[in-house]
Amino acid sequence: MEHIISVTVENKFGVLSRVAGLFSGRGFNIESLSVAPTLDPSMSQMTIVTSGDERIIEQIVKQLNKLIDVIKVVDLNETEFVSRETAIIKVHTKDVDRAEALRIVDIFRANVIDSTPTTYTIEVSGDPKKIEAIINLLQPLGIKELVRTGRVAVAREPVRPAAVQAKKVARE
Amino acid sequence: MKLTGAEIFIECLKREGVKTLFALPGGVVLKIFDTLHQQKDIEVILTRHEQGAGHMAEGYAKATGKAGVCLVTSGPGMTNVITALADAYMDSVPVVCFSGQVPTSLIGNDAFQEADNIGLSRPCTKYNFLVKDVNDLAATIKEAFYIATTGRPGPVLVDIPKDVSMAKADFTYPNSVSIRGYNPTVEGNKWQIKQAAEAIMKAKKPILYVGGGVVFSGASQELLELAEMTQIPVDMTLMGLGAFPGEHPLSMGMLGMHGTYQANMAMHYSDLVIAIGARFDDRVTGKVSEFCPHAKVIHVDIDPTSIRKNIHVDIPIVGDCRTVLRELNQILRATVNGEQKDLRKPWWDQIREWQQAHPLTYHQEKDGPVKPQQVVKRLYELTKDRDPIVATDVGQHQMWAAQYFKLAKPNRWLTSGGLGTMGFGFPAAMGAQAAFRDRLVLCIAGDGSIQMNMQEMATAVLSKLPVKIIILNNGFHGMVRQWQDLFYEGRYASSNLGTTPDFVKLAEAYGAVGLRVKKVGDLDAVLKEALATDKPVIVDVPTYPYENCYPMIPAGGCNHEMILEDPPELKMKQSGGAKVTPEDKDTVLTA
Numbered sequence A: 001m002e003h004i005i006s007v008t009v010e011n012k013f014g015v016l017s018r019v020a021g022l023f024s025g026r027g028f029n030i031e032s033l034s035v036a037p038t039l040d041p042s043m044s045q046m047t048i049v050t051s052g053d054e055r056i057i058e059q060i061v062k063q064l065n066k067l068i069d070v071i072k073v074v075d076l077n078e079t080e081f082v083s084r085e086t087a088i089i090k091v092h093t094k095d096v097d098r099a100e101a102l103r104i105v106d107i108f109r110a111n112v113i114d115s116t117p118t119t120y121t122i123e124v125s126g127d128p129k130k131i132e133a134i135i136n137l138l139q140p141l142g143i144k145e146l147v148r149t150g151r152v153a154v155a156r157e158p159v160r161p162a163a164v165q166a167k168k169v170a171r172e
Numbered sequence B: 001m002k003l004t005g006a007e008i009f010i011e012c013l014k015r016e017g018v019k020t021l022f023a024l025p026g027g028v029v030l031k032i033f034d035t036l037h038q039q040k041d042i043e044v045i046l047t048r049h050e051q052g053a054g055h056m057a058e059g060y061a062k063a064t065g066k067a068g069v070c071l072v073t074s075g076p077g078m079t080n081v082i083t084a085l086a087d088a089y090m091d092s093v094p095v096v097c098f099s100g101q102v103p104t105s106l107i108g109n110d111a112f113q114e115a116d117n118i119g120l121s122r123p124c125t126k127y128n129f130l131v132k133d134v135n136d137l138a139a140t141i142k143e144a145f146y147i148a149t150t151g152r153p154g155p156v157l158v159d160i161p162k163d164v165s166m167a168k169a170d171f172t173y174p175n176s177v178s179i180r181g182y183n184p185t186v187e188g189n190k191w192q193i194k195q196a197a198e199a200i201m202k203a204k205k206p207i208l209y210v211g212g213g214v215v216f217s218g219a220s221q222e223l224l225e226l227a228e229m230t231q232i233p234v235d236m237t238l239m240g241l242g243a244f245p246g247e248h249p250l251s252m253g254m255l256g257m258h259g260t261y262q263a264n265m266a267m268h269y270s271d272l273v274i275a276i277g278a279r280f281d282d283r284v285t286g287k288v289s290e291f292c293p294h295a296k297v298i299h300v301d302i303d304p305t306s307i308r309k310n311i312h313v314d315i316p317i318v319g320d321c322r323t324v325l326r327e328l329n330q331i332l333r334a335t336v337n338g339e340q341k342d343l344r345k346p347w348w349d350q351i352r353e354w355q356q357a358h359p360l361t362y363h364q365e366k367d368g369p370v371k372p373q374q375v376v377k378r379l380y381e382l383t384k385d386r387d388p389i390v391a392t393d394v395g396q397h398q399m400w401a402a403q404y405f406k407l408a409k410p411n412r413w414l415t416s417g418g419l420g421t422m423g424f425g426f427p428a429a430m431g432a433q434a435a436f437r438d439r440l441v442l443c444i445a446g447d448g449s450i451q452m453n454m455q456e457m458a459t460a461v462l463s464k465l466p467v468k469i470i471i472l473n474n475g476f477h478g479m480v481r482q483w484q485d486l487f488y489e490g491r492y493a494s495s496n497l498g499t500t501p502d503f504v505k506l507a508e509a510y511g512a513v514g515l516r517v518k519k520v521g522d523l524d525a526v527l528k529e530a531l532a533t534d535k536p537v538i539v540d541v542p543t544y545p546y547e548n549c550y551p552m553i554p555a556g557g558c559n560h561e562m563i564l565e566d567p568p569e570l571k572m573k574q575s576g577g578a579k580v581t582p583e584d585k586d587t588v589l590t591a
């Protein structure tokens, strides 16, 4: 089963290779991996999309935790989470196709971020299903280039009953 | 006052209590060697190969429980030490290895003798550091020792570029270390420990399965108390030997692929496996799907990744063996009563039955070729009062040493289990001898393995490390030959060593003492002579070449289905049978 694992790591030299080496050395799967600094510049946040049965995921989480440069590991599948991915898609557009492309962009609330007489470059964000869907629709026009960021995700804040929340606000 | 990087390096080692450094010089570490040369607090043992330096550091660490330290140069120095680092990583040995690196300005330029030391060592170290600024050196070394020796121990590499060892900085050594991503759990979860105590009280057929973790954490006393109080039999892994006294009536000896019959049967038929500092290696579990089919499993381990890696665990306890056992014992002390023994009597009756049915056996004819087991047994009997440290190489001789050399105490057993590194034994023995100059250190070696680090005899002679090497000389890669006999229809592909050097002359050539056991009747006398010598000694013991090591669970086999002796067709072959030519035997016996 697919799992999204959020990993907070030290922002230093060689950390990415330690994480990547762990996955390749132990034969774990990486579907996508994204990494960027956090608000605190001494840390980076990784989002790793991986898959495996329960035992493998347990090992992945434990092995990640064991890495000395890893500060925190959260298996987001254990809670509710929201995830997004961005794709940038360059499509060929002949005269007749340009309107069709724009229509698709509109439906998916995507943006055209660059255009030439024969191409549009489209940016779209969403969950993986949405990205797949727009790719499928654009494919007949001819996709020239496609890059995807891989997914990033955060856990949803637990929703507290209104009364409790109000109390907390009052105290603060 | 400012110190050079090299001086800081030495000051740091002193603060860490390092007395001995196993090392081999080269261009980028010359500044460090030059500075070492001008001080007296740290002894430098010059090895002949960096692999030797690494294994010596391991032997030192295993015998003392402290970090072993080695120093190598860049490029080939680094690649040579990799095997030892990988070995230390698999067996959780605290080693701090310092490597030289080309000057920071040249890193990445394919400079002379440059290697990506961090990349090379990443998969076989617990952690590694590249020091780019001399101002970071002291804090880095402090962290290196801290990481190597705490939690699940392991090797740590510190890569020091040449310019860093030459540059100057103020020296301050930090008092403590805090790494936010590294906080080993020492205390076990109290509720889980209570669950474990309850399971132990209820169990009818419990078994203690103890490993290297008990040795690392110094929990032997606590283990002894637990076992005696609850009357639970103790199985030891290869790495756990010595954690529990081998001659104790509760000891079942080693379990696993070449473990004793009773150890494996007790494990297989138990209803509660209490694993302490052991990692359910495949040489122990055999076929995982049929491992301990009737048992609940308690697993105490400081490394969460060891738990449920291979085997389902019912009561996991993450923590240090010693701390957890103390707490467990405290609970049990309050509850255990005489009834426990009665409750378990049927279990013990069963175990004694297994013990009597298939004890370890071999047959030594009076005038026949020397049997390897006989050598180990006599060596054990002749030395046990001297509380020796025993190192082994890898192969059949290692397994016979594990079976017949009954260790009474921990930190006396130096063997390569996880990586199974031939050539480990001799340098490891030297490392232990360097730590304990007055103790008796033995190395039970194979004729194949010893040749993998024979060059270190020069080091032993030079540094006066009077290790006693006993070579069980069967003319073969015996362990390989055994598998070929059992699983490859006796085709000895590259297992016959063909020729072996005259080990007696070889010892003498190095300035050490060489002795040979020509017949079984001479065994005791020659061993005694060796033990009375104050120099390094090689005792060459030509042994029966076709002896096989039993019991044996074939790889992936089931723990209660052991091969206990040579199958009939093999026996026939050995008693003058077809494939083994007489010339074969002769060369082997006179090798």
Ligand SMILES: Cc1cc2nc3c(=O)[nH]c(=O)nc-3n(C[C@H](O)[C@H](O)[C@H](O)COP(=O)(O)OP(=O)(O)OC[C@H]3O[C@@H](n4cnc5c(N)ncnc54)[C@H](O)[C@@H]3O)c2cc1C
Residues within 6 Å of the ligand: B090, B091, B092, B151, B152, B153, B210, B211, B212, B213, B214, B216, B217, B236, B237, B238, B239, B240, B254, B255, B256, B257, B258, B259, B276, B277, B278, B279, B280, B281, B283, B284, B300, B301, B302, B303, B306, B319, B320, B321, B322, B394, B395, B398, B399, B416, B417, B418, B419, B420, B421, B479
């Ligand atoms: C030729 C050959 C044959 C072999 N045959 C056998 C055999 O028959 N039987 C056998 O047992 N082995 C055999 N081995 C060795 C085997 O491959 C493994 O190395 C061995 O079984 C592992 O021992 P262990 O489980 O004690 O783990 P170790 O490798 O010693 O690991 C120790 C465990 O304890 C944990 N630990 C460390 N410190 C602490 C602490 N302070 N507190 C709590 N836990 C801690 C670690 O996290 C780890 O999980 C053989 C090896 C060779 C080369």
Ligand SMILES: Cc1ncc(C[n+]2csc(CCOP(=O)(O)OP(=O)(O)O)c2C)c(N)n1
Residues within 6 Å of the ligand: B393, B394, B395, B396, B397, B398, B420, B421, B422, B445, B446, B447, B448, B449, B450, B472, B474, B476, B477, B478, B479, B480
């Ligand atoms: C470095 C290395 N290479 C190869 C092996 C595979 N191997 C395991 S045991 C063995 C034979 C060891 O022979 P010897 O040292 O003579 O011991 P014996 O089994 O004969 O007692 C070999 C080749 C190994 N363990 N280590």
Ligand SMILES: [Mg+2]
Residues within 6 Å of the ligand: B395, B446, B447, B448, B472, B473, B474, B475, B476, B477, B478
């Ligand atoms: Mg041999």
